[in-house]
Amino acid sequence: xxxxxxxxxxxxxxxxxxLEEKIKEIDTELVFWxxxxxxxxxxxxxxxxxxxxxFDPRFPKFKxxxxxxxxxxxTKSFLLEWLKERR
Numbered sequence: 465x466x467x468x469x470x471x472x473x474x475x476x477x478x479x480x481x482x483l484e485e486k487i488k489e490i491d492t493e494l495v496f497w498x499x500x501x502x503x504x505x506x507x508x509x510x511x512x513x514x515x516x517x518x519f520d521p522r523f524p525k526f527k528x529x530x531x532x533x534x535x536x537x538x539t540k541s542f543l544l545e546w547l548k549e550r551r
Contacts, residue, residue, distance in 0.1 A: 497534045506543065517546050 494501070503510060517523050523546075524538040
């Protein structure tokens with residue numbers, strides 16, 4: 465007869481580590497965001513984004529045709545710095 469014991473805490477720990485790795489992979493897959501992604505990531509409306517930081521000269525943005533694009537990593541860095549400045 466075979467008996468197997470599983471440490472549930474260790475299983476949860478391993479699962480959470482793997483989940484974090486996958487989330488980081490997915491997060492870094494995007495090279496740039498469009499305006500809808502920016503609104504989703506900031507939880508702000510387009511009007512609020514424009515009012516709060518869109519016209520800040522440090523905010524990285526590029527207009528291609530009629531659509532705005534934002535480099536993902538640069539935009540994240542800017543947003544974190546911008547938020548810290550609001551303290």
